[in-house]
């Protein structure tokens with residue numbers, strides 16, 4: 001390996017260790033065990049080599065927010081580390097016309113927020129399985145909006161039952177739970193508590209929808225305190241993305 005990639009690997013190892021300490025401490029404070037919380041490394045804007053180095057360090061899940069970057073990045077990581085078994089998650093807003101492309105690289109889509117998107121994904125998975133471009137059904141999370149701001153994506157809590165019912169009726173998709181981003185400028189703990197209650201209600205009708213994806217670099221402690229089963233961490237692990245990036 002090159003000197004550059006050795007340096008980067010050491011850097012990532014250090015931030016991963018610090019992050020693991022935070023997650024451990026948050027689990028302990030909440031009376032939960034570490035294995036109840038998955039870590040998704042959000043590698044958006046970072047190169048494929050970073051994802052490969054994270055896989056070397058034991059990371060099992062990566063997240064991306066742009067279809068056009070993620071497909072090629074997954075292919076590049078497969079060349080760099082043919083033996084690595086990373087799971088790839090789509091965590092960003094998704095246009096319906098990207099459904100066919102996203103189902104070729106994503107193991108899970110966490111940002112499903114409309115019936116039209118559900119239909120487009122179901123159709124795309126069906127076609128991809130027919131043509132051999134995909135083996136398994138697609139795991140999906142419904143992204144809920146905790147601030148009812150349509151610009152930030154997510155299904156309003158009031159529409160959750162209906163969307164979940166629709167999702168459960170189409171083939172090729174498996175409803176695994178909920179995802180949310182804390183509202184800007186508000187108390188994340190209060191928002192994550194609402195998300196947890198929505199998850200409990202959802203499981204009355206959809207017992208397998210046990211996942212609650214919540215918590216990012218700056219609010220993962222509050223999310224774990226309120227039952228998050230999946231934190232999505234970019235900056236705290238990989239560094240800043242700069243002002244121009246999403």
Ligand SMILES: *Cc1c(COP(=O)(O)O)cnc(C)c1O
Pocket residue numbers: 042044065091092181216217218232233234235236246
């Ligand atoms: C970028 C992003 C993250 C990671 O955010 P950080 O603050 O860098 O940890 C998590 N979730 C989603 C949906 C994102 O777009």
